[in-house]
Amino acid sequence: MIVRVPDYFGEFSCIAGKCTDSCCLGWEIDIDEDSYEYYMSLSGEIGERLRRDMYETEDGGHGIRTNECGRCMMLNDDNLCDLYIAAGEESLSEVCTDFPRFGIEYRNVDQKCLSLACEEVCRILFSKTEPVKFVEQELFGDSDDDQGVTEEEAAFFEKAQSELIAILQDRTKPVSQRVDEYIAKANEYQKELNGSDVEKHVDWLSFNDFSFDSFDIRFGIVNDMELLRQVWQDYKDDMRNILIEADYEKRMKEYMESADYRENDIEQLLVYFTFRYIMNAIYDSNIIVYAYLCVMFTMIVRDMNAVRFFKNGGKFSIEDQMEVARIFSKEVEHSEGNVEAAKEEIIWG
Ligand code: SF4
Secondary structure (H helix, E strand, O other): EEEEEEHHHHHHHOOOHHEEEEEEOOEEEEOOOHHHHHHOOOOHHHHHHHHHHHHOOOOOEEOOOOOOEEEEOOOOOOOOOOHHHHHHHHHOOOHHHOOEEEEEEEEEEEEEOOOOOOOOHHHHHHOOOOOOOOOEOOOOOOOOOOOOOOOOHHHHHHHHHHHHHHHHHHOOOOOOHHHHHHHHHHHHHHHHHHHOOOOOOOOOOOOOOOOHHHHHHHHHHOOOOOOHHHHHHHHHHHHHHHHHHHHHHHHHHHOOOOOOOOHHHHHHHHHHHHHHHHHHHHHOOOOOHHHHHHHHOOOOHHHHHHHHHOOOOOOHHHHHHHHHHHHHHHHHHHHHHHHHHHHHHHOOO
């Protein structure tokens, strides 16, 4: 089995009680089948508490209740997990053990990324000033399930992913130029897949378009998404109030021409999204749609950055970047429905 990860993967370790956010805040906590069975047999006070706080989900699965503030019922006042303390890490359900690691598997490859929904991952990623590299490690034990992907298909998409990331990391050019080349390259790959000369252009989605109309479409997409946490509603209200039609372009340029606009942050975002989404095309052959999705997500974070910049009175620190990216990721990336809604707009919009 080959495991492919970004070079900072090994730097991550959960900061637990020191985390100001915690992944147990504001999300549904799913319980996998094996954990459910284990929890049903777990003895002692922690077992009784768990059984009291578990519920059946609409699809017949199980989850752990959250309180009125959206905190997992196992999370104590020190932001530590009582289940972990009482029964150890192996007692945690899959979703708690895996987070913030997410990935895609195909043939003999397990490609994993660290999600920006985690505070510590944001700290690690935005502290990087060099282009991120991706490393592979061969582990014992091959998968005998090729997931319906041929060797040639795997090689095609791996090459596409590498080339797209290399374009984004070419620091001899401004990011705006890199993004144009990135979309052009994704279109080349898509044409090869489709066997046609037709290129896909999403007219309202150009990285260098600072028109209010373009922002308004992006905003409409996020505004219609499922709301997971109040902080997202507050952010959307700020976006509506600060990025107004009369001077959207002027405000974006003011932020982007300031000393606090860092191309490095934008590159890291684009590369992060690309590594997270492009390989999904191996299962639906929509490489250009994922490329646009990565650009759109980066543009939304850039809009959010500008909002924070003006709220701060013309300042935007690296800590602001870490927080803004986390708010976006936690709300948008971690709802399958929200990511699907964004994809649909790109496909049909
Ligand atoms: S968000 Fe990250 S650092 Fe915070 S508790 Fe969860 S895994 Fe740990």
